[in-house]
Amino acid sequence: xxxxxxxxxxxxxxxxxxxxxxxxxxxxxxxxxxxxxxxxxxxxxxxxxxxxxxxxxxxxxxxxxxxxxxxxxxxxxxxxxxxxxxxxxxxxxxxxxxxxxxxxxxxxxxxxxxxxxxxxxxxxxxxxxxxxxxxxxxxxxxxxxxxxxxxxxxxxxxxxxxxxxxxxxxxxxxxxxxxxxxxxxxxxxxxxxxxxxxxxxxxxxxxxxxxxxxxxxxxxxxxxxxxxxxxxxxxxxxxxxxxxxxxxxxxxxxxxxxxxxxxxxxxxxxxxxxxxxxxxxxxxxxxxxxxxxxxxxxxxxxxxxxxxxxxxxxxxxxxxxxxxxxxxxxxxxxxxxxxxxxxxxxxxxxxxxxxxxxxxxxx
Amino acid sequence: xxxxxxxxxxxxxxxxxxxxxxxxxxxxxxxxxxxxxxxxxxxxxxxxxxxxxxxxxxxxxxxxxxxxxxxxxxxxxxxxxxxxxxxxxxxxxxxxxxxxxxxxxxxxxxxxxxxxxxxxxxxxxxxxxxxxxxxxxxxxxxxxxxxxxxxxxxxxxxxxxxxxxxxxxxxxxxxxxxxxxxxxxxxxxxxxxxxxxxxxxxxxxxxxxxxxxxxxxxxxxxxxxxxxxxxxxxxxxxxxxxxxxxxxxxxxxxxxxxxxxxxxxxxxxxxxxxxxxxxxxxxxxxxxxxxxxxxxxxxxxxxxxxxxxxxxxxxxxxxxxxxxxxxxxxxxxxxxxxxxxxxxxxxxxxxxxxxxxxxxxxx
Numbered sequence: 001x002x003x004x005x006x007x008x009x010x011x012x013x014x015x016x017x018x019x020x021x022x023x024x025x026x027x028x029x030x031x032x033x034x035x036x037x038x039x040x041x042x043x044x045x046x047x048x049x050x051x052x053x054x055x056x057x058x059x060x061x062x063x064x065x066x067x068x069x070x071x072x073x074x075x076x077x078x079x080x081x082x083x084x085x086x087x088x089x090x091x092x093x094x095x096x097x098x099x100x101x102x103x104x105x106x107x108x109x110x111x112x113x114x115x116x117x118x119x120x121x122x123x124x125x126x127x128x129x130x131x132x133x134x135x136x137x138x139x140x141x142x143x144x145x146x147x148x149x150x151x152x153x154x155x156x157x158x159x160x161x162x163x164x165x166x167x168x169x170x171x172x173x174x175x176x177x178x179x180x181x182x183x184x185x186x187x188x189x190x191x192x193x194x195x196x197x198x199x200x201x202x203x204x205x206x207x208x209x210x211x212x213x214x215x216x217x218x219x220x221x222x223x224x225x226x227x228x229x230x231x232x233x234x235x236x237x238x239x240x241x242x243x244x245x246x247x248x249x250x251x252x253x254x255x256x257x258x259x260x261x262x263x264x265x266x267x268x269x270x271x272x273x274x275x276x277x278x279x280x281x282x283x284x285x286x287x288x289x290x291x292x293x294x295x296x297x298x299x300x301x302x303x304x305x306x307x308x309x310x311x312x313x314x315x316x317x318x319x320x321x322x323x324x325x326x327x328x329x330x331x332x333x334x335x336x337x338x339x340x341x342x343x344x345x346x347x348x349x350x351x352x353x354x355x356x357x358x359x360x361x362x363x
Numbered sequence: 364x365x366x367x368x369x370x371x372x373x374x375x376x377x378x379x380x381x382x383x384x385x386x387x388x389x390x391x392x393x394x395x396x397x398x399x400x401x402x403x404x405x406x407x408x409x410x411x412x413x414x415x416x417x418x419x420x421x422x423x424x425x426x427x428x429x430x431x432x433x434x435x436x437x438x439x440x441x442x443x444x445x446x447x448x449x450x451x452x453x454x455x456x457x458x459x460x461x462x463x464x465x466x467x468x469x470x471x472x473x474x475x476x477x478x479x480x481x482x483x484x485x486x487x488x489x490x491x492x493x494x495x496x497x498x499x500x501x502x503x504x505x506x507x508x509x510x511x512x513x514x515x516x517x518x519x520x521x522x523x524x525x526x527x528x529x530x531x532x533x534x535x536x537x538x539x540x541x542x543x544x545x546x547x548x549x550x551x552x553x554x555x556x557x558x559x560x561x562x563x564x565x566x567x568x569x570x571x572x573x574x575x576x577x578x579x580x581x582x583x584x585x586x587x588x589x590x591x592x593x594x595x596x597x598x599x600x601x602x603x604x605x606x607x608x609x610x611x612x613x614x615x616x617x618x619x620x621x622x623x624x625x626x627x628x629x630x631x632x633x634x635x636x637x638x639x640x641x642x643x644x645x646x647x648x649x650x651x652x653x654x655x656x657x658x659x660x661x662x663x664x665x666x667x668x669x670x671x672x673x674x675x676x677x678x679x680x681x682x683x684x685x686x687x688x689x690x691x692x693x694x695x696x697x698x699x700x701x702x703x704x705x706x707x708x709x710x711x712x713x714x715x716x717x718x719x720x721x722x723x724x725x726x
Binding site for chain 2: 259
């Protein structure tokens, strides 16, 4: 949620700005708009950390030549419904949608399509891709690794990223069920917010440098985030397993840098000394609903599912049980109408990028 | 782990007994051995709750005619790599392996295969199926719903089963990485053990009848288990999302009874008043490694992954970071040699089944 100091920007203004900035760095027009669309979707859905707030980092990476502005994706290996794709060191916001497109094309032809991607970079919000699959009446899956911040259960060293999993299912009259979850117990951003506000964090979120649990947010910088579940008692081994699954499908399968070897997204993060593959990795899946069931029958069943779960008696102190994707859907409705609240620090970043690139930023 | 009062039985003896019992109820010989193999694998891998301890329930279900001893699986709908299968109300231990076989056959032909199954019953341990895929150099997935015991986050009513997810990856010299996790915070069995021992359970495992958190294990009977993560603060919405994903892929897609409508496995559980489909549901996937990468290259990368994760510096008080599947692999080595420790109560069950069916049980 935006605090008091923010600027309300129409989504179209931010989109246009991002696209022009990408073009400034040599990204072809169509790809630039594609990349900007991924960022916009994050801002519209209220996932502020993954929208224009990230533009600064993409710009920095272009400046030091870490990103190829015009990647030629290459299918390294394939067999009908499956393939491995090399992203040619492109912007993840361009490589991701193109690789997802390959998965969906395969699904049109073979009922399902599965693509593991190497040599890519940060791809935005994981749910962007399953949302695209919904437009074709497909169930879409998406996963990605990211730079090391999460410890395995019982480990005192960072070995994994927050490695998200996303999947979405279309309703008939209802908006889709959209699942998008990091496999860490919380997002790194939540720990940072607590630090900024001088608050303690719950036990089970992080460990300190020595591997002990800590409730001091600043300890995360020398320690790490715990996997979903947190402790053994609360199922921390399960979060570790899920994060490992994402790491293996996205990276070990494609030949990307897995686990602790993932190159960092932000420039201030220390890069691993060793490389075991190319870039980071993603994994996309698409399944044609039509191959399993009549599309409308399936969508109506999803409506029924939503209705039953929404009408679950809530626990004391809560109004209702939510459906996965509800909060983001609500945000999208509001923000489409009212605009995106961009916090002051990000507005400053955008103004700075405007000065550096000559692309005007005017709200 | 077995307590002091147990009988050490060679796995082959339990296998033979289960297979003969299934045959007694009209299951064809090949299917009976198949079903018995699923139970044996659970016992060998130390997942005692899912092995011969379950034979009593299968027998009871045969007795009241709830299970079809000789199901003819039918592909209701398919498109190349995907299909929906009707299990003809068969034993899940027979329907599961056959449907998994269909997924693997599709993977041989199309690179991957995905099968959603309705009209089936409890299918044993989820990891049995990915372990089968490993024999063909495939990455196998398996999921199933089960009877309602888990509440959605913020819900005070049971809506989901413990809905497990399993996936496995082969090593070259190392045993495979085997992921198999219930999407609830803990197994129901752990709450039952605490009750038997008169112990309190950690906050965040269960809610009571009113929807409040409880540390008294007996409250689970009128309340329910929490999803992985437990509370909102610790990511309970993520466990709810994962459980929902399993429910939808296994049931909404196939036309099985989803969510709270899943028919119970055990006879003493109350059956839902309404039915929205046929039986319970499973979801199987298989992907040929060869379609993504040279098989040996992939397996050697997995070995490297295992080595790096195993050598993570452990937290104080722990010896080492485990690899998913380690504990089960250790159990399998020991139990293959020494036999399966069957607790007294289960031995009594088996003796009783022997008396009822005339199938001899001799260790």
